[in-house]
Amino acid sequence: MTKPMPEPWPADRLVAQLGRWSAARGPLHLLLADRLRRLIDSGQLPPYAALPPDRVLAGLLAVGRSTVVAAYDHLRQEGKLERHQGRGTWVAPAVLSGLRPAAVTGSNPLFVNYLEPIEGVLSLACTAPAGVPPELTEAYQRAIARLPQVTGEGIGYHPLGHPELREGLAGRYTRRGVPTTPEQILVTTGGQQALSLISQLFLSPGDEVLVQTPTYPGALELFRAAAAVLRTAPAGVDGWAAALAGSRPRLAYLNPTHHNPTGHTLSALARRRIVETAAAQGLPLIDDTVLNGLSFEDGEPPDLAAFARPGAVLTVGSMTKTVWGGVRTGWIRAAEADIGQLARLKALHDLGSPVLEQLAAVELLPHLDDIAARRGKELRRRHDLTCSLLTDLLPGWEFEPVRGGQCLWVRLPAGDASAFAQLALRHGVSLLPGTALDAGGGSTDRLRIPFTAPTAELREGLHRAAEAWTAYRRTGDTAPAAVHALVV
Template sequence: MTEPIPWPVDRLVAQLGRWSVSRGPLYLLLAERLRQLIDSGQLPPRAALPPDRVLAERLAVGRTTVVAAYDRLRQEHKLERHQGRGTWVAPAVLSGTRPGAVPLANPMFVNYLEPVEGVIALACTAPHGPPPELARAYRRAVDRLPGPDSGDIGYHPTGHPELRSALAGHYTRRGVPTTPEQILVTTGGQQALALLTRLFVGPGDTVLVQGPTYPGALELFRDAAAVLEPVPGDDVAAWTAAFATRPRLAYLNPTNHNPTGRTTSALTRRRLVEVAAAQGVPLIDDEVLAGLSFDGGQPPGLAAYGPAITVGSFTKVVWGGLRTGWVRATEGDIAQLARLKAIHDLGSAALEQLAAVELLPELDEVSRRRGAELRRRHDHLCAELAESLPQWDFRPADGGQCLWVRLPRGDASGFAQVALRYGVAVLPGTALDAAGGSTDRLRIPFTAPPEEIGEAVRRMARAWEAYQRVGGPAPASVHAIVV
């Protein structure tokens, strides 16, 4: 008989996602979500589920909730449970996943992107709606589409020539001389990071990351089976020691850092680039948030100090729906990245790229306005937290989109589960920490309108009261959304 496949509790909690956001007894909601995972093949046959107590603790529910959910699925022949041997997905269940398949990267990233009615989404940082400049840019772009006899087939694997040239000029004006051949246009910053990961990282390679850092990058590196080594934020001595081990790659987002909102000083930037170059370590500078400084400025990127690969995007400054990003690197790296991109999608959408060309001259003004608005929302969130949750600790951000908040007690993952049942989705710190730490941290964005931020904080305050009443988990009788 095939042995059960151990299924890590962290992975299962991520797969469950926002399982408790409907109304009804929690054990039924949990059973329904597990049933969906089993029927879709995301939980394959023979997947061994976590023990009752372990899963209950991570979901911040009573053990009886998990026992009842497991028993219900056992009665439906979805699960098998044996005293002393555990609980696993029944082998007879049809599944789209082959037995023994290696699970994909943490699915939390997907589970928190889609909106859910009645839930305030504070797990994803993104602008709430595009600026008016974007619609005007698209209208101008439509007028510039090639005619039927132009001979333009619409495929541009390295990017539309006009956008590559415009982005090269953008960097040159910022003091980083760049040619169009050093630019690859991508479908958002995430694809840029995915292509770089594919180019540089193989199974077992060491990748240096900030601790904490952007979770989307961590998922890409994990999916490549890399060994992640977190290094404390701007600790030059720690980075110098880490570079000396000759890792395969280093990834930083030093401007308006996700999630702390801090910006690395020019002196530290210069030193990090020098040390990485001396050790021959490719260094990625994720500048996706660089245009969101509260003071309206934008410090020089790492490429201003020496060899560095730059990733940029319109996503955070303009709108998440504008899926246009880029990589700035050496011509050799760009040529290899273009080959990888062509294999995947033959090139990004031409109309979007033409709109980006039209938008680029106005990007500084859009960034300044977006940064000023984010500062007002940041200050509003800080005030709301100080009033409703004064025991929570945080440092105000320099820019960006989120606060990095420390809970005075308890576990942030458990609290996040309770918060879901009060109608607000927040991201626990462990999702952003390569070492699995930051268990007492939450990432709370301030991208929403002020009235939504205020309501979200009030819901979190009620969830915090419930979480504390039982010394941690909320009572199992709490229904999905209490507003």
């Protein structure tokens, strides 16, 4: 029987799978070996996956080559890896003890790896808001009191969403100039599930999806999971027109208000032109509005649906960013026919979102604007503090202040952001490199810096980042970007 040949495993994908491997205590080569062992045992690194050369991986992880060599040799002695001079290093053909390799990870596992907290590491990687507003506790108390009356003898399944919440959301859109009926609303378990359901309904393997570059990494992961081909376009109108020339995408995704990660907001005129350009090609648009309401100033442009014919835009909303990350209540506003198909997909997943949480959302709706306005004022204070700290502690880093949202898009003066983020972990701060948000493989010199954390954590986190940057520059190795270019 012919022995399979090792197949190259992309270095950038491996770095993403490794995640925050160096955040624990202990010798670096043992920490790296432990994380690689877990990836192998779970099937995320399948048999015969050829790992990057020592020097390439060392450059991307901002460690010495000896660290990678020692980690590889440690796993070779355990029988997890095979190494041969001149032929490289690959995963040994051992029996898998965990998950099937084809079903465990997308091409950018950074998205998941950066959600869980790690003891001793401050996170400047996740944009989830900190703190539970008092209205949330009160909303749950009222929802619990109403639960027996509202549910009666019912079984509690509402695949489309609880009627009260759907009616409340439809009324909210209508009052904002986008006439909507409850039949056009599907309640989802957060905005992420909303994007997931849309991907499943609209995309088949090989379909093209047009995305801004950079953009929200959770959306990119879903489109990759659907085996779609990602086409990128700058956020501006001209970039979209050029990207559509000679191309027929199946779907387009935008977050035009307080864009994640740049913070920019498209004007009403730009939105109208993008909608018109898409309509000329019959291209459905996803309008991700989860950051709506987080403006530092009064007023925001209308949703894309306000400029579109009925059914041309699928609007995704959520309470996650305005209220709290633990409120997993989201929704889709779309054509009634699409909502019906999306509801069938959702029913296959979970039969419907939790009723108690939906009733709490009903109680929150009248207060949502006030909560968002208060959150926006607090975010502005943290934004100004973050800008001041970056200017004082890291004067070579470039960024533009924003007028709303949750993050800054920061350019490093030298080096590779992914490699620096690896080193920053060893100084106790977690940072998200720009490559995680760029479907085109660019933004290697960028970091997304959120200002959602409490002020004390922002101060300490940026001080740790400054210490890490000093160490990174001291090594004189601020050119891993050249290594990165070899493997992307």
